[in-house]
Amino acid sequence: MFWPEVTVVDACVRRDGRGGSPTAVTDDDPAATDADRRALAAAAGTSHAAFLGPGRAPDGGRPVRFFTATAELSGCGHGTVAAQAVWLTRTARGELHDRQHTGGRTFDTVAIRRPAGIEVWFDQGLVALRHPAPDERAALVAALGLTADDPHPTHTSRIAAPGTPRLLVPVRDRAALLRVQPRLGELATACRRYGLLGCFVYVPPVGDRPGAARMFAPAIGVAEDVANANSTGALAAHLLDTTGAQTIAIEVEQGDTLGRPSSVLASARRGPAGITTRVGGLAMVRDAP
Incomplete structure (x- = not known):
């Protein structure tokens, strides 16, 4: 499977911009298999990969799926930070208020351009x-x-x-x-x-x-x-x-x-x-x- 464009995002960096969790982000391909998606996570050299789905879910959320090299995850916090940061970079906006659909749940997100990077928040829901x-x-x-x-x-x-x-x-x-x-x-x-x-x-x-x-x-x-x-x-x-x-x-x-x-x-x-x-x-x- 060939993924045409993979962006690596350092998610949850320290306040001084150091570190963060490297996360691969790419547009999903409906023709891809889950084995393909797991392979991308391994090939990218990141522990997790986020796949941005096309269009919107019926409830209005942007579809995102998360994979490691061995499994699909029902949710990924730092992956959500990475995904929302990429979506903001695809716009000219300073802020992006949106909704994400992952693991059967849709939740509110916000991404804001800051001098040190992109700040992302999301509603985790009930714990x-x-x-x-x-x-x-x-x-x-x-x-x-x-x-x-x-x-x-x-x-x-x-x-x-x-x-x-x-x-x-x-x-x-x-x-x-x-x-x-x-x-x-x-x-x-x-x-x-x-x-x-x-x-x-x-x-x-x-x-x-x-x-x-x-x-x-x-x-x-x-x-x-x-x-x-x-x-x-x-x-x-x-x-x-x-x-x-x-x-x-x-x-x-x-x-x-x-x-x-x-x-x-x-x-x-x-x-x-x-x-x-x-x-x-x-x-x-x-x-x-």
């Missing part, structure tokens, strides 16, 4: 939260290789589902975060057994200091993600759920262990239906189409 069963937590924490001193003294693990569920695992500090060396085969098996995307190991933000995190998702072919925006939104929902506040806003730094420093922003709000979140990041389009 479902539950406590893991003892066997779930034990199997996943064991696969992560955490020592007895690594867990956070006050925060507890939570399963959060902004669509696909994942385990949020708090550790005490950044040193403990850097020490995490998961047994990837064992972790992939455990995630498949319990129907989880992966594990988001994090240090909570404190005051004005950003949090830090690493996302491991070997079950979908991503040993470690440079930046996982959806998990950052899930974390915002979890942190809000543990407080009496009505809203919360966080920043979580990621990607340092991979040499791609990244930063994801997220906010969460209580509403009649539950906790809803918005997720954002700054994107740098390497070669605008």
